[in-house]
Amino acid sequence: xxxxxxxxxxxxxxxxxxxxxxxxxxxxxxxxxxxxxxxxxxxxxxxxxxxxxxxxxxxxxxxxxxxxxxxxxxxxxxxxxxxxxxxxxxxxxxxxxxxxxxxxxxxxxxxxxxxxxxxxxxxxxxxxxxxxxxxxxxxxxxxxxxxxxxxxxxxxxxxxxxxxxxxxxxxxxxxxxxxxxxxxxxxxxxxxxxxxxxxxxxxxxxxxxxxxxxxxxxxxxxxxxxxxxxxxxxxxxxxxxxxxxxxxxxxxxxxxxxxxxxxxx
Numbered sequence: 001x002x003x004x005x006x007x008x009x010x011x012x013x014x015x016x017x018x019x020x021x022x023x024x025x026x027x028x029x030x031x032x033x034x035x036x037x038x039x040x041x042x043x044x045x046x047x048x049x050x051x052x053x054x055x056x057x058x059x060x061x062x063x064x065x066x067x068x069x070x071x072x073x074x075x076x077x078x079x080x081x082x083x084x085x086x087x088x089x090x091x092x093x094x095x096x097x098x099x100x101x102x103x104x105x106x107x108x109x110x111x112x113x114x115x116x117x118x119x120x121x122x123x124x125x126x127x128x129x130x131x132x133x134x135x136x137x138x139x140x141x142x143x144x145x146x147x148x149x150x151x152x153x154x155x156x157x158x159x160x161x162x163x164x165x166x167x168x169x170x171x172x173x174x175x176x177x178x179x180x181x182x183x184x185x186x187x188x189x190x191x192x193x194x195x196x197x198x199x200x201x202x203x204x205x206x207x208x209x210x211x212x213x214x215x216x217x218x219x220x221x222x223x224x225x226x227x228x229x230x231x232x233x234x235x236x237x238x239x240x241x242x243x244x245x246x247x248x249x250x251x252x253x254x255x256x257x258x259x260x261x262x263x264x265x
Contacts, residue, residue: 001088005096013066013100020062021111027055028115032122052119056112063108067101071174076181080264090259094174094251101170102163157236164243171250172198178257184265202246209242 031045031052038045074083075093083093124132176198180191 001086002092002096005088005092006099009070009096009100010103013070013104016066017063017104017107020059021107024055024059024108024111024115025118027052028118032119035119036122052115056115059108059112063104066104067097067170068173068177070101071097072177075258076177076187076264078264080262084262084264090255094255094258097174098167098170098251102167105166105170106163154232154236157240161236161240161243164240164247168243168247168250171247171254172202175250175254175257178254181263182257182261184263198250206242 027048031048034044034048073079075097086093172195176191176195179194180187180189183190
């Protein structure tokens, strides 16, 4: 049943977000082309660059709005009466929203990166690419000499940490709405207040943890001088652990609220 829910969710969100992603790529391609063919007059370049920036901002806003709308309308609105009568567990309903939400966030990042790459490839003169390549290789060699770590593994860990962070942010939005639906009126305002309350609460707890960690262990600079790879992996392990903890907490609290404290109007 989860597979069917995921299929339905991807189709429903793709109707809105796929054209948005294609629009960003088209805006990037047009901006690259205009910058490539413009010579003296830069008016069109400025106009299309502005439109491209608007497209990037719009794509991020569209993804966020769709994430909110799909959870709020399907689970906490009138459609919730139908959704919660389906023979599926609460966690399947949450996961069926979470996976597409995270996927579209990742797709948006990739699309923006590809569009930027098109612009850079078109605007940078061809005779500068050998120098840029040499500079990148020199920086890579210098970084490898200073920080002897497995770069490929490091990129994989960063990617995993990014995905976990995106999932954590989405679940923070879900938890805020799950708290907002407890009220009989003013749900949107309460949900927004809950989001900022959760966000600042996490920041305060993280600050306390970092201060406590600094008191119990050497400073990061000292650890870096002693063993750069150990310090880097230690920091990544700590960040990943904390992100996983927050993600799990927000997921289980959201599931509990939808199971025990569901308040459909």
